[in-house]
Amino acid sequence: MKLCFATNNLHKLQEIKAILGDSFTLNTLKEIGCEEELPETTDTIEGNSRQKAEYVWEHFGTDCFADDSGLEVTALNGAPGVHSAYYGGSRDFQQNIARVLEELAPHTDRSARFKTVITLVIQGESYQFEGIVTGQLLKEQRGTQGFGYDPIFRPDGHERTFAEMTIEEKGKLSHRAKAFATLVDFLRSYKS
C-alpha cells in the first residue's frame, strides 16, 4: 500500500520517517504533484486534520493521512491550540514561544499538553487517531532539536525538554508518535 503523508512541515515528516525506519515508504505531497498549501480553515485541530487529508484525496485521489497538532496550555484555557502555528503573528517559532511565555508569566500552573489528530483517508473513507502527551512549560528554552514549542515543553516523567531529546527519543513518547501508533494498528487490521 502506498500512502502519502499530507504535510508541508519537514520536521513532522522527519519524525514519522524516524519512527517508521526503512519498513515503509511514504509519498510526500511533492511526489504526488501537490505543490500548494493545504487548507486549514476550521476552528479545531480535528477539523483541520480532516480538511487537509480530504483535500488531498479529493484533488489527487491518493490514499493519505494528515497530522494537525497543537499545544494546549491549561492556564490559557487551551490556547494556543488550533492557532499554535501562528500564535506569535507568523510561523516564526521564536515569536510563538515568546507569546506563550509572556501570557503564562502571571500563572503558577504551567501544565500543558500537546495533541495530534491524524486523519487517514483510505479509499475515500476518513478515520481519525489522537495522541496526547502532558507536560510542563519551562520559563526558559532548553535544547536545540525538534521544532515549534519543543524547547519549552518538558514531558511529564522526564527531565529533558523535547528539544533536548534525539528525534528517536521524542519518537517514543510524543503526541505524534502515539497518534501514529494507533494509525499503524488500524492499518494492520485493515489489511488482514
Ligand code: ITT
Ligand atoms: P502541516 O499543516 O503542513 O502538516 P503545520 O506546521 O502547519 O504543517 P500544524 O498546522 O499542525 O502544522 O501546526 C501546528 C503547530 O504546532 C506547528 O507549527 C508548531 O508550532 C506546533 N507543533 C506541532 N507539533 C509540534 C511538536 O511536535 N513539537 C513542537 N511544536 C509542535
